[in-house]
Amino acid sequence: DVVPCYKLESLEKIKSAVDRTPFHVKYLEKKLKKKYAKEVRLLKKFLKFNGIYGAEAKVQGFSGYVCELLIIHYKGFLNLLKNALKWEPGMVIDLEKYYSKKDYRELRKRFRDQVLILIDPTDKHRNAAAALAPKNFFKFKKLAKEFLENPSLEFFKEKEEVALKEEEYLKQLRERETEILALKFSKPKVVDDVLYPQLRKFNERISNILKENEFIVINKDFFVGEKEVYCVYELEVWRLPRIQKRIGPNIFDLEGSKRFIEKYKKQAFVITVEKFNWVAEVERKFKHAKEKLKDSLEKPLEILLAKGIPNWIAKELSKGFELKAGSEVLDWLKDFEFAKFLRRFFEKEKLC
Amino acid sequence: DVVPCYKLESLEKIKSAVDRTPFHVKYLEKKLKKKYAKEVRLLKKFLKFNGIYGAEAKVQGFSGYVCELLIIHYKGFLNLLKNALKWEPGMVIDLEKYYSKKDYRELRKRFRDQVLILIDPTDKHRNAAAALAPKNFFKFKKLAKEFLENPSLEFFKEKEEVALKEEEYLKQLRERETEILALKFSKPKVVDDVLYPQLRKFNERISNILKENEFIVINKDFFVGEKEVYCVYELEVWRLPRIQKRIGPNIFDLEGSKRFIEKYKKQAFVITVEKFNWVAEVERKFKHAKEKLKDSLEKPLEILLAKGIPNWIAKELSKGFELKAGSEVLDWLKDFEFAKFLRRFFEKEKLC
Numbered sequence: 001d002v003v004p005c006y007k008l009e010s011l012e013k014i015k016s017a018v019d020r021t022p023f024h025v026k027y028l029e030k031k032l033k034k035k036y037a038k039e040v041r042l043l044k045k046f047l048k049f050n051g052i053y054g055a056e057a058k059v060q061g062f063s064g065y066v067c068e069l070l071i072i073h074y075k076g077f078l079n080l081l082k083n084a085l086k087w088e089p090g091m092v093i094d095l096e097k098y099y100s101k102k103d104y105r106e107l108r109k110r111f112r113d114q115v116l117i118l119i120d121p122t123d124k125h126r127n128a129a130a131a132l133a134p135k136n137f138f139k140f141k142k143l144a145k146e147f148l149e150n151p152s153l154e155f156f157k158e159k160e161e162v163a164l165k166e167e168e169y170l171k172q173l174r175e176r177e178t179e180i181l182a183l184k185f186s187k188p189k190v191v192d193d194v195l196y197p198q199l200r201k202f203n204e205r206i207s208n209i210l211k212e213n214e215f216i217v218i219n220k221d222f223f224v225g226e227k228e229v230y231c232v233y234e235l236e237v238w239r240l241p242r243i244q245k246r247i248g249p250n251i252f253d254l255e256g257s258k259r260f261i262e263k264y265k266k267q268a269f270v271i272t273v274e275k276f277n278w279v280a281e282v283e284r285k286f287k288h289a290k291e292k293l294k295d296s297l298e299k300p301l302e303i304l305l306a307k308g309i310p311n312w313i314a315k316e317l318s319k320g321f322e323l324k325a326g327s328e329v330l331d332w333l334k335d336f337e338f339a340k341f342l343r344r345f346f347e348k349e350k351l352c
Numbered sequence: 353d354v355v356p357c358y359k360l361e362s363l364e365k366i367k368s369a370v371d372r373t374p375f376h377v378k379y380l381e382k383k384l385k386k387k388y389a390k391e392v393r394l395l396k397k398f399l400k401f402n403g404i405y406g407a408e409a410k411v412q413g414f415s416g417y418v419c420e421l422l423i424i425h426y427k428g429f430l431n432l433l434k435n436a437l438k439w440e441p442g443m444v445i446d447l448e449k450y451y452s453k454k455d456y457r458e459l460r461k462r463f464r465d466q467v468l469i470l471i472d473p474t475d476k477h478r479n480a481a482a483a484l485a486p487k488n489f490f491k492f493k494k495l496a497k498e499f500l501e502n503p504s505l506e507f508f509k510e511k512e513e514v515a516l517k518e519e520e521y522l523k524q525l526r527e528r529e530t531e532i533l534a535l536k537f538s539k540p541k542v543v544d545d546v547l548y549p550q551l552r553k554f555n556e557r558i559s560n561i562l563k564e565n566e567f568i569v570i571n572k573d574f575f576v577g578e579k580e581v582y583c584v585y586e587l588e589v590w591r592l593p594r595i596q597k598r599i600g601p602n603i604f605d606l607e608g609s610k611r612f613i614e615k616y617k618k619q620a621f622v623i624t625v626e627k628f629n630w631v632a633e634v635e636r637k638f639k640h641a642k643e644k645l646k647d648s649l650e651k652p653l654e655i656l657l658a659k660g661i662p663n664w665i666a667k668e669l670s671k672g673f674e675l676k677a678g679s680e681v682l683d684w685l686k687d688f689e690f691a692k693f694l695r696r697f698f699e700k701e702k703l704c
Contacts, residue, residue: 089603113628115603134603135625176638177593214588216566218597236566236595241529241588245570251441251467251486261704264432273487273583276465281700348633351624352613 011123023122026067031072031095031121039077040266043067045156047058047076050143057196060133069095069118069128071216078344082089089115089134098124109253156337163339164346172346173326178218179238180250181290183231183297187268188312192275195224203231206306207340209296214240215289228318229339232345238289238325243269248278288324297321357703361602363475375474376417383424383473391429397508398429401497403593404488410576412485421447421470421480432536441486444469449523450476489701510581515691516617520553525678525700530570531590533642535583535680536648539576540664547576550662557660561648561684565600567641575693581668582690584697588678590641594612600630642677649673 005018014020024285032040041235044067046052052061063069073095074080092099098119099107111117111127113327115137120130173180188195207217210233211324219234246264249256257278264271286292289308296307297317304314325329333339357370366372384392396419399405404413414422425447428430442460451459463469463479467489470481499507500677525532540547551574559569562585571586598616601608607620609630614633616623623632638644648659649669656666676683685691 113604120671134628138603176595178595214568215546218595236593236597237589243530243588245588250466251490254440265704270702271702272700273490273703298536304683346366347621348624350622351625352617 015303019120020120023082027066027122028068028072032068036071042077042156043071043080044142044180046147047140049156049158050139052139055131055147058192059136059150060131060326061136062129064197066118066129066132068185069093069121084141084144085139085148087116089137090117091115091325092117092119094119097117125338134349139349142351155255159216162338162343163345164333165339166333168334169330169333169342170327175347176234179235179289179326180262180329181233181235181238181293182324182332183233183293183321184228184323184332185313185316185317187227187229188316190227190312192224195229195312195321198312199224199229199231202313203233205310206231206233206293206296210235210292213289213292214244214288216335217346221341221345223335223338223344225335228335229313229340230332233344235289235347238283240287242281242287244284246280248280250276251278252276294323297323372472372474379474380420380424382670386425389430391423392420394429394508395423395432398495398499401508401510402491404491407483408472408545410544411488412483413488414481417468418481419690421445421473428522429502433500436493436496436570437500439468439489439493440468441467443467444471444661446471448473448476450612455670458681472482475674487703491701494703501655513692514695516685516695517691518685521682521694524680528586528698529695531585531587531641531678532681533585533590533645534676535585535645535673536580536684537583537665537668538671539579540668544576547581547664550664551576551581551583553662554665555585557662558583558585558648561659562644565638565641565644566596566643571697573693573697575690577626577687577689580687581665581694582684584643584694586697587641590638591638594636594639596634596636598632598634600632602628613661640677644674646675649675 003018003021005021006015007022008014008019011020011023036072043196044053044064047062047067051069052059054061055063055066063177070080070093073093074083092104092107093116096119107117107119111130114127114130115134116129116132116134117127120126120128124198132344137204143155188198203220203222207220210217214237215235216237217233218236221232223230247265248260248270251257251273260278260280261271264282268280268282273279286295299307299318301318304317309317333342355370355373357373358367359647360366360371360372363375371540391701396405396416399419403444404411404418406413407415407418412700422445423429426435444456444459445468448471459469459471463482466479466482466484467486468481468484472478489682523617540550540604555572555574559572560568566589567587568589569585570588572584574581574583574601598620600612600616603609603625611631612632613623616634620632631704638647649656651659651670653666653670656669659661661669685694
């Protein structure tokens, strides 16, 4: 691809993220000795085939530039892996020694929540590895350990993924004794760097909506197919009894008490006081998580947006969606890419 | 009963709670006109037969002294009831006008969490109605309303309570779709003023122990029989799947992370990272709330005490207990007093 950028004298007046590139290139031309070129390619392949190459929102892994800096710093692929074994969250790598060790505490504060702090040699105020997700940091450490213990070409090859079979899906449900909810809707026509963060936020929101209704999600993930998006939720509480207990305001909150009593006076089986709070027992509207989720998503666009559903997803949902629970999900295993994703969903990568 | 007390010149040097009595008597002799004697007796009966007469821990209602003060203040039973309709939590009654209206804010702060602030005429720093539970405050208001709308001798008679029948119990379970856990143990040989607060604390503790294990109690109560104590819990979540998800420490908490990984490395199906936390999926030890509760209570005395079980109850439990769930509880309906209590448990008094 050809990407246009502004030409700058220094990074002080940066206008767009890609304006950094010429500075990075200049630095690398100077520092990246010829003999490291192969090492960099090795690292990139290693990361690529293990799903953690790239800083984009979809991957949240190691960018090309980060790979190059790591190879320069550790003088090669193998030595990088050996050192990665000792990495801990908050690890600082400062190639140009802009900072002394006693600044590290301060750096960790400035780059809070960033697992790997790789000071950009062309801009000492920037963490070149800011996009790396904690999970991928640990995944890299684990891959390094596995590779060093058992070096193999397999680490540099595409992993064969096998679609989850019907019996396997049912066995998972039977053995885990949990419930699965799966949602399908058309893929929003927007770039991955917008779509993926929105899907993460969406799943978080759905989890919370269910939790507000006492349904408990223990695992959630999504899969972006060619034309469709699937969101999958595993629940540990998905059926609830007819009786629902509503905890109301403190009895000393007179205004709130009035509103609570007004609201529940007609529909409640009983309104009483427990300790210092009003409580009401009402008939539960949604006894199964699927009913609740269906009701929450079957709303016009404005309502979805008001409920905190990210805009691109809200837009698609308002045009329609499908929702399945438990064995109903079997219908969708015909989509092999989804079935492969479902295997990953159940057979999670161990990081320890 | 004859209760000994210290004779004091003034309440400044009070040594025991009963030392107040002579001062109260002196005040009442002066203020309680003859014609009010009947009114006081009426009020006490009214409260007595509705279960809210007495300030002791078992009742948490209106003491005799409070009754007398209320009758003096409102000049009679009927006028008290009429005024009670307008009471709100934090209501201040100050017979001797020790305070001006602008002090009421301050009084409500000083007597925080006390629904009725009835300044003791013999000690302006004391709330004579401090023992009144919020629930009983509202119960009194409701009784007043009912009596004024439909005055009847029924308010001054013992209520006939009917034991809950087997079919009724099963119907409650079927219709509410909840689960009942019931615990029985020998009544500790200790006065009610110690036993009742301990039982309330115990039920709170049991609720929390279950909640820490993701079982959700929505109603709890206890019944003190002649020889036994019954504790009853109604649950909205009482069965959980085999898979249990444990949320571990933040990944930046290196010490905590090490401990978490060490603890779960062997038993976990998988250890991974979600956002910034370690998480582990393990096999759940107790899939039913009854199993969990049984395990928690089947412990030696020291352990029960360390877990926050109040001492008199811990002592009895360590000698043995019985625990039943759902239809198993039917066996205990032969104890009519317990069966009457169970009716009250399901058919709660409406306060609105």
